[in-house]
Amino acid sequence: MELCCSGVLGSGGIGAKTPIASGVLSSGGTGVRTPVARKHRSSAGLLVAPPKRRPTSRRAGSNKLAPPCDEREGRPGAQNVVHMLRSAAADPAEALQLFKSVAQQPRIVHTTESCNYMLELMRAHGRVRDMAQVFDLMQRQIVKANVGTFLTIFRSLGMEGGLRSAPVALPMMKEAGIVLNSYTYNGLIYFLVKSGYDREAMEVYKVMATDGIVPSVRTYSVLMLAFGKRDVETVVWLLREMEDHGVKPNVYSYTICIRVLGQAGRFEEAYKILQKMEDEGCKPDVVTNTVLIQILCDAGRVSDAKDVFWKMKASDQKPDRVTYITLLDKCGDNGDSRSVIEIWNAMKADGYNDNVVAYTAVVDALCQVGRVDEASDVFDQMKQKGIEPQQYSYNSLISGFLKADRLNHALELFNHMNIHGPTPNGYTYVLFINYYGKSGESLKAIKRYELMKSKGIVPDVVAGNAVLYSLAKSGRLGMAKRVFHELKSIGVCPDNITYTMMIKCCSKASNADEAMKVFSEMIETRCVPDVLAVNSLIDTLYKAGRGNEAWKIFHELKEMNLDPTDCTYNTLLAGLGREGKVKEMKT
Incomplete structure (x- = not known):
């Protein structure tokens, strides 16, 4: 809205894109005037010629003009x-x-x-x-x-x-x-x-x-939306401001507040807003209830979310397509196969199984709960109804097959895409790269990565991280460095995961110097390390007999705002044990 x-x-x-009317000086907001063309511009421009007197037979103030009319509008x-x-x-x-x-x-x-x-x-x-x-x-x-x-x-x-x-x-x-x-x-x-x-x-x-x-209720709503992304208190304050100025919040304003509070984990306050909304006679609509379902699911309260859904079904505010897809997605993520089937059946009964988005949502949800054969049946039903699967539809089913370790079925779909379309995209390749990496087949992972590039798909950080994961697992540092430098050369900025995978690869290859070099670059580029990266580095240093440097990194955890994990302490204890420093282990 x-x-x-x-x-x-x-x-x-x-x-949404704001239509800028044609009468705008295109100076980029700098205040510098754009040079005026010699010829008159069309009425689409606002630029006017410099002041210049010219003879005129019309007396100033005359209003006896008979302008030509637009016949359509009169x-x-x-x-x-x-x-x-x-x-x-x-x-x-x-x-x-x-x-x-x-x-x-x-x-x-x-x-x-x-x-x-x-x-x-x-x-x-x-x-x-x-x-x-x-x-x-x-x-x-x-x-x-x-x-x-x-x-x-x-x-x-x-x-x-x-x-x-x-x-x-x-x-x-x-x-x-x-x-x-x-x-x-x-x-x-x-x-x-x-x-x-x-x-x-x-x-x-x-x-x-x-x-x-007094601003309009819609102006308040726009401000709430703007600040809701990062400043919950300002949104709550704006709601109070509305009331103080005698502006009655509408369902949209209340819904924004409920969403913002829910996303911040302030569920009690969100429910109070919902109750206040109802007390004020502002009836929650489908959007409000869908937002409530989403924030409850995100908080792990899927059972409460389903209660809201079934209450909607029994009311005059029926779930719409977005409500169904939201709950399907969350139940799939939660592994609730029974609810996925119930919601899909209700969705079909309400006639919302009529487009590719709906079908893909249930395919994805069924794959998430491990019911890949049923997902495949739904995929086939979609095609039988004349609804053409899109790239993301194929990717959902391929992902399901790979999670179920049914590589041949996934490859069959991949080959079908190559022959009949839609053409596999970068994410399709990443699914296979991830699969091979987790299966310990790093060479197949890198081969799939190279195939992706040969098809003209430029790797992004997700694809790079996927192949680096597989190389880190097998300790193929030379290949990992080539991928790492190639990503940077094409303008891809390494993220936290990229650096962590490189440090893990260095650890696997027992190359402490390279690990320290990667860690230093990570700090220099202001990419905040996570505790997994630090644990790998400590382990690498201890294995290289550089215990003092390992402890120095450990003591810097606090400066990095990181808390040591059990793995951190176990790594240090193992290192001390190898050095025979029993007293330090006991302390």
Whole structure:
């Protein structure tokens, strides 16, 4: 769901692409003017020619224009209005009078494009006060502002920080007589959040509240979504703010809070919000209940999640496709085969087994609980219904076969993909690389890795880590180093797992110097080691007779914010035992 600049939530999603109206100066928000082309630009641009007087037979202030009409709408089109304004661009006073007179015509409506053109014209002539008149008319006629509207105003005030300079620009706008109303405040907050400027959006919200302008419930929701990814307290505070300002939260606002609190593990508070929601007469909808199911499953409370699901089935808020797929996935991860079958049967009864996503979800869930033959049957049913399996559908079944150690069936599917499509993707190859690695067949793993590259698939860190795991298990350090350096050469940044696998490989190959070199690089690149990497390094150093260095690494665990594990202590004890340091072992 998404907030448009009027503060209305739509279906685009907070990550949806914001349409930037054509009337925007493409200066990247730096405040530097783009050079103007010699020829007139189309009305899609806001750039205006430098001030230049030209003869005109039209008296300033004349409103006796008969603009051509758009026959479909019975009124002049937006481009025709801009064309009229462009004809008077050499005289800003005349253009402003024309702009005002157009606004008084019953059959003419100003658009974002015409208003932005006028704002840019006034800015080019340094007429900030006249910009205030244009902006005021824009707000009174409820013409939607876009990013270009605000950037033009900010540039007129000497602001060169683009949209994120909004908090600094607002006081200056007031001084210039450019005052925002609720409609445009909501829009500005949305554009800031959409551009990733959450902190600046919050500052604008606080100015808005100080001005006595109450944000819409949808603006609060957008701010909640933005801060919910990392700041639970701010989301809870925003909910209180809504109530303090007399704004009644809606089901969407409450649902965001429930999701954020649930993801933070604050289940009691999430349930209190749910209860409050019901007490306020705001009935939880399908989305709310699906969110509740998801957070309960993530907390390991699958039984409670299923209770919510069956209550939904008995209510007027029936589970939808997303609810079914969410619960199927979680029950599969939890190994609950009985629930997977029950939910799939209910899903079929409700008619949600009609697309590839639904079928793949149940194939994956059945594979997770080890019922691969049933998963294969469902896969075949999907094809019989004329639903074409996608790459992820094949990958789910291949993964199931490999987990069940049925390599031949997995290879059969892989070969079918190569012949009939869809073409195997990187993840398909990773499944086989992982299988061979865990089976101790490192040469087959590296062969599959090379085959993937020969098909034009560029390895990512997941593929690299998979093949390094197999090489580490067999101690093939030379091959591992080639893969490691190749990944870096193609721009893949090694992660925690990459370095840990390399250290393990060094340990298996009894190469302490190389292990220390990899560990040092890991620290230099600010890739935080985990205790598994440190344990491998300690073991390698002790086996190489470098006990003092092993203990030094152990004492640095606290600086790395790592807690020693049983394996850490066992490794140290084994090393001390080899050195015959019985007293230290006893202490």
